[in-house]
Amino acid sequence: MSEEHSQAQAAATDGYHFLIHRLHSLTGLIPIGVFxxxxxxxxxxxxxxxxxxxxxxxxxxxxxxxxxxxxxxEIVGIFLPLLFHSIIGFMIIxxxxxxxxxxxxxxxxxxxxxxxxxxxxxxxxxxxVWQLHWVGQPFRGGSFRLYNESxxxxxxxxxxxxIKAAWWVAPVYAVGILASVYHLSNGIWxxxxxxxxxxxxRSQQMAGYVCAGFGVILSLIGLGALRGxxxxxxxxxxxxxxxxxxxxxxx
Amino acid sequence: MATATHGHSKxxxxxxxHANGRKFTVRVLRQEMAHSGSHWETFELPxxxxxxxxxxxxxxxxxxxxxDHEQTTPVAYDAxxxxxxxxxxxxxINGRVRQGCSALVHKLLEESxxxxxxxxxTKFHVVRDLVxxxxxxxxxxxxxxxxxxxxxxxxxxxxxxxxxxxxxxxxPLSRCMTCGCCLEACPQFNDRSPFIGPAAISQAILFNPHPxxxxxxxxxxxxxxxxxxxxxxxxxxxxVKVCPKDIPLTDSIAKAGRDTTIYKIRKWFGR
Ligand code: HEM
Ligand code: HEM
Ligand code: SF4
Ligand code: SF4
Ligand code: FES
Numbered sequence: 001m002s003e004e005h006s007q008a009q010a011a012a013t014d015g016y017h018f019l020i021h022r023l024h025s026l027t028g029l030i031p032i033g034v035f036x037x038x039x040x041x042x043x044x045x046x047x048x049x050x051x052x053x054x055x056x057x058x059x060x061x062x063x064x065x066x067x068x069x070x071x072x073x074e075i076v077g078i079f080l081p082l083l084f085h086s087i088i089g090f091m092i093i094x095x096x097x098x099x100x101x102x103x104x105x106x107x108x109x110x111x112x113x114x115x116x117x118x119x120x121x122x123x124x125x126x127x128x129v130w131q132l133h134w135v136g137q138p139f140r141g142g143s144f145r146l147y148n149e150s151x152x153x154x155x156x157x158x159x160x161x162x163i164k165a166a167w168w169v170a171p172v173y174a175v176g177i178l179a180s181v182y183h184l185s186n187g188i189w190x191x192x193x194x195x196x197x198x199x200x201x202r203s204q205q206m207a208g209y210v211c212a213g214f215g216v217i218l219s220l221i222g223l224g225a226l227r228g229x230x231x232x233x234x235x236x237x238x239x240x241x242x243x244x245x246x247x248x249x250x251x
Numbered sequence: 252m253a254t255a256t257h258g259h260s261k262x263x264x265x266x267x268x269h270a271n272g273r274k275f276t277v278r279v280l281r282q283e284m285a286h287s288g289s290h291w292e293t294f295e296l297p298x299x300x301x302x303x304x305x306x307x308x309x310x311x312x313x314x315x316x317x318x319d320h321e322q323t324t325p326v327a328y329d330a331x332x333x334x335x336x337x338x339x340x341x342x343x344i345n346g347r348v349r350q351g352c353s354a355l356v357h358k359l360l361e362e363s364x365x366x367x368x369x370x371x372x373t374k375f376h377v378v379r380d381l382v383x384x385x386x387x388x389x390x391x392x393x394x395x396x397x398x399x400x401x402x403x404x405x406x407x408x409x410x411x412x413x414x415x416x417x418x419x420x421x422x423p424l425s426r427c428m429t430c431g432c433c434l435e436a437c438p439q440f441n442d443r444s445p446f447i448g449p450a451a452i453s454q455a456i457l458f459n460p461h462p463x464x465x466x467x468x469x470x471x472x473x474x475x476x477x478x479x480x481x482x483x484x485x486x487x488x489x490x491v492k493v494c495p496k497d498i499p500l501t502d503s504i505a506k507a508g509r510d511t512t513i514y515k516i517r518k519w520f521g522r
Contacts, residue, residue, distance in 0.1 A: 018515055021482035095444035096485055102346045103436050103489050111438060111487030190486040196509020199502050 024088040025194050027081040033184050035078055040177070040218060043225035046156055046232065053156025053232065060155040064146055082125070089118045110186055117183040124176030131162055160232035170230050177222035185215030273298045275356070276318065276366035277307055279326050282377050289377075292326075293318045293366075304351035304359075304369065305330050305340060308381075326369075327380035335495055338430025342381045343370045348435040348493055351381075372435045388429050391451035395474050396467045397458060411462035424457035424503065426496040433490035433500060445479030449490040452481060453503035459510070472514040481507045 042063070048055035066073055093115045100108050132144035143162045148154040163169050189211040192198040198207045274295050282289040294311050295318050305328070312325035329339040333352045340351035345363045359367050375383035401407065413421070427450055434440045434448040455471040458464035475481045484504055491500045 017478045018476045018480070018482055018511065022512065022515075092485070095441075095446070095483065096438045097441045097443070099436065099438055099489075103492070105487075105489060105492050107486070107488035107492070108438070111485055114485075193486050193501070193505045194482075194508050195512060196505050196507075199505040199509070201499075201501065204501070204505075 020088060022194075024085055024092070025191050027085045028184075028187050029191055031077050031081040032085060033187070036180055036184055037218065040181075040222040040225060043159075044221045044228070046159075046228035047224055051153075053153030053160075056156045056159075057153040060146060086118075086122050089122075093118070113182060114186050114190070117179040117186075120175065120179035121183055124172070124179065127172070128176060132159070156229070156232060160229045163226070163229045170226060173226050174223060177226060178219060181215055181218045181222055185211045185218070188214070271298055271300055275360055277311070278366060278368045279311075279380070280368075280370035281323075281326065281380050282371070283379065285376060285378060292323060298356060298360075302356040304342075304344060304354045304356070304367075305333060307356060307367070308351065327378075327382050329382050336428055338385075338428035341372060341430045341432055341435075343372055343435065344368070348372060348432045350430065350432075350495055353495070372431055374435050374437075374440055375431060383431075385429065385431050388431060388434070388448075388450060391447040392429070392454060394447065395451050395455040395471050397451070397454040399458065399461060399464045400466060401463075413462065417460065421457055421461070423496075423498055424453050427454060427498055428496060430495065432493045432495060436489040436493040438487050438489065439483055439485045444483055446483035447474075447479045449484070449500040449504060452484075452507050453498060453500050456503040456506050456510075469514065472511055475507050476511040476515055481511050 042059045043056070045059045046053060046056040064070060096111075096115065098112050098115075100112050143158055143165075145154050145158045148157075163173060189204075189207055192207050193204065198204045274297055277294045277296065279292050279294065280289055281292050294316075296307065296310050299306065308326055308328045308330075315323045315325050317323055328342070328351065330352055331337040331339040335350050335353040338350070341348065342351055344351065344354050345359055345368050351369075356367065369381060371377045371381045371383050375385055375387065378384055429450060431450075433450055437446070437448055439446045440448045452475060455475055459468045459471055481504065486501075486504075488501050491498070494500060
């Protein structure tokens with residue numbers, strides 16, 4: 001590539017190149033990273049004491065209290081940033097050539113993992129959102145319901161049904177959770193370098209411990225939630241029937 | 252490998268795979284010209300005290316016969332300083348990029364007892380055998396203006412003072428010999444990416460705070476904030492691991508990330 005050519009090309013895309021990559025970093029952190037944390041916290045409320053699934057039901061109802069605004073908020077706040085982050089993410093993956101077989105350094109392996117977990121998160125999220133939101137009954141697509149005729153913790157019941165639909169669903173979720181959480185935790189660590197906050201090896205090392213701790217805790221929350229749904233039984237615990245569930249909702 | 256119980260053996264040399272006189276093999280990836288195909292050739296030579304890869308290549312040149320008893324041409328290689336300060340002899344040795352002049356055969360044989368493997372760096376065009384064209388690195392240095400501007404050869408008096416603290420920051424970065432190790436090991440430096448790589452980024456960070464170098468600061472930041480600049484780094488940190496001069500490249504990368512962000516925000520506000 002001649003120098004003039006590369007500079008002319010650079011001049012044309014300079015401003016956007018930088019902006020796009022900074023937005024890639026930012027979208028990973030702010031809408032998507034924060035969403036992932038809140039989402040796993042919300043899901044973990046299935047483990048809350050009291051009538052099975054009621055706490056989770058209430059959390060989901062609080063989110064759905066946005067009413068007709070929910071869909072635009074989800075599109076602008078989650079799906080568009082995720083789509084942007086994913087497209088740029090795949091483009092970034094294309095520009096890299098992994099060489100972990102010759103250079104087996106921790107940083108290099110984390111670099112490769114960041115890319116693999118991004119790809120896994122992408123396909124997991126597609127499957128996950130399809131399974132809970134979109135139609136396609138044969139494989140239990142679009143099965144999430146907030147309410148059903150008999151009332152009660154329909155959100156927890158339908159989520160649990162989705163996760164118990166086949167033996168492989170829970171393992172797929174476990175992989176999806178671990179990949180997403182690794183990607184976020186390591187992403188926070190790299191973003192601190194990207195934005196020039198951790199500069200010295202020492203501060204990067206400290207940040208590494210904090211991010212690893214964050215990742216372990218968030219993984220436990222996510223896997224705990226998964227286990228909560230996998231072992232969820234409507235008839236279990238204090239609440240026995242649909243009627244008493246309904247009562248629990250109203251008192 | 253020798254064990255303690257054999258310490259009194261009559262033939263201590265035979266216990267060392269790399270003892271003097273002991274034969275070892277060297278596999279070399281050969282390529283006649285820039286665009287020709289490549290093939291492997293294997294040589295066998297006796298070990299000598301303190302032997303390094305440059306010596307190995309000299310011995311092969313003196314007697315270019317392969318293990319298949321075929322007469323071949325001497326292996327082309329670059330070398331100059333022979334003390335790891337010029338970077339000319341950089342190549343991939345046993346799968347890892349480093350300088351031939353400071354790579355000792357007995358250490359290499361400990362790493363890989365079956366023999367030594369030499370190939371040219373993969374991120375640059377091969378000129379012949381182990382000689383590559385590192386000129387893209389010099390183009391990158393030009394792009395980021397890796398120099399201090401002086402307006403001619405006349406005496407302009409003493410330069411501005413630099414504090415010991417600034418010196419301490421600058422000196423490690425100034426040790427770069429443009430050898431290419433960091434680029435060879437960087438997963439983001441390749442033909443699918445416009446990335447200029449960590450060496451040039453670090454040089455920009457060397458010259459930016461310099462009292463005279465500062466005049467070109469914004470020009471350097473503009474390049475670092477552009478296509479192939481800092482955002483094309485993926486933070487694998489291989490560069491800092493392989494740099495033979497122990498240059499704190501990841502410090503420079505983080506600083507470049509910070510400085511370009513501030514620079515861009517300044518630009519958006521039109522200043
Ligand atoms: C314990 C594991 C998980 C459970 C039980 C779970 C459950 C759910 C449920 C019930 C919904 C529909 C919510 C609604 O419509 O109000 C949903 C949506 C969604 N989930 Fe998950 N999820 C889990 C893990 C994850 C992970 C690891 C990700 C990765 C980032 C993720 C990403 C999403 C996205 C992007 C949506 C669509 C956004 C929305 O509708 O608000 N989920 N999840
Ligand atoms: C679970 C949802 C996701 C979250 C929370 C997330 C978050 C992040 C964060 C915080 C970073 C660090 C940015 C930086 O270093 O400055 C990052 C980087 C990255 N993400 Fe994601 N991301 C998600 C999904 C995805 C998806 C679906 C892809 C598509 C393949 C992807 C690809 C990447 C890549 C390639 C990087 C590395 C960027 C670089 O090194 O410059 N991510 N992500
Ligand atoms: S930064 Fe280190 S590895 Fe890179 S070119 Fe300079 S001396 Fe070589
Ligand atoms: S930290 Fe950046 S520059 Fe250094 S090897 Fe990794 S991708 Fe390349
Ligand atoms: S000959 Fe100069 S670094 Fe090896």
